[in-house]
Amino acid sequence: MNLFITSLNSGSNGNCYYVGNEREAVLVDAGISCKETERRMLRLGLSMEKVKAIFVSHEHSDHIRGIPQLAKKYQLPVFITPGTLRNSGFPEKTFPLRALRAYEPVWIGELCVTAFPKLHDANDPHSFLVTYQNTKVGVFTDIGAPCEHLISHFSQCHAAFLEANYDDDLLANGRYPYYLKQRIRGGKGHLSNQQALEIFRTHKPDFMSHVLLSHLSKDNNCPQVASDLFKPHLGTTELIVASRFQETPVFTITAG
Template sequence: MPLFITSLNSGSNGNCYYVGNTHEAVLIDAGLSCRQTEKRMQRLGLPLQQVKAIFISHEHTDHISGAAQVARKHRLPIFITPRTLRQSRLEQSGLDLRPLRSNQPVSIGGITITAFPKLHDASDPHSFVIDYDSTKVGVFTDIGMACEQVIHHFSQCHAAFLEANYDEDMLENGRYPYYLKRRISGEKGHLSNQQALALFRTHKPTFMSHVLLAHLSKENNCPQLARDLFMPHRDGTEIIVASRSEETPVFTISAVPEIA
């Protein structure tokens, strides 16, 4: 049975990823306004009533700014780690806040969501693998380096949202101050195009059908540059660049190849 995925937005101006089956879905992060989340899902023909929960990766504004509004209006639980919650300003009345624990699966209908820790400059950052009937989709963004857990989970996914935040030359020669360049490129910063490609080339399983390059920097990257870097190594995997201004199409991900 397939999973359906889309990036509703991906970048420092807001991140929100949809993963679901024909019955239920979840949002990974909610960095868009409620209105934009609704509009983009409507354009894709995805009913927001099908979304059953929001999962928060970390407390940075571009991942949580719309969470309270979306959750309150649509009566959705928010799964968030206790340490992230303390830094998030989401401890508001009227929100259904539920604890998220590392490597402890959460079931939402037939979907299983597993959070695992990652390296990033936040209080308790986590990435996610979403599993439905043996089909796995990973969300691997806001990562300073590909640690063992990232590698382990990436190598099992049929599709992935994979951070390709910056081009190393563009960052180094760009206008950002030195301290910010070091933070971005550090072990708790973001993955560069080249680091993401190394993970992809070395640990991509043969059955990975889609990679959505995500969280591209407006200042220090170029969508065409990132895509061109991956294309010679795709080996049957569809490469999509997730936009920082609009939703991607909905992609169908399945552990069982379609019969032509």
């Protein structure tokens, strides 16, 4: 019942998350190039032959930039909501497209992928819960504010990719113009370190073995700042800060 997970890249320069078992895997988003996706998976000893589908969270370029070439090369079905597809600019008929709807489970072999709505400034944004037997992994990034959908799913997870995009002080005192700061912290932008910590402290199940802090801002956050904030509250959960420059190791997640 093991799931294997890695962040191939996480940040405004590209997002791509891998979740799979021994036989099949899915990618949530593919915002780095096909070549870079292949290169990073090869370094990790992961096979593209196991990847059976791509699930799209929303249409922002750092989440979909690599999809057309990757999906076309491997003829991967791309699961995407109609609203996101309308805003994606994807070329027609070069790879299989599948309609994605909230709370309608999609089975990829023995993996069950369920999408649910989130708060973000995109057309129809969704987060994901990937289940294999009793093991559950969540991919929760690009979230403007916690909502009941997020809390309900986070509390089920044995591991989670959880957004910690910005530090409040670094954002407030940084170089971004006021309108962009408001976009980031305005309820449909991104989660702060403190918001992510509050979700973690309040709703983490005792059995969560790994949390991967994800989508950290280059300018408004610092891996050490985020890590230091979480460390006193981890308990038995292992903390990983996903990089915007390279892949993380592959982690084995099990329901025990």
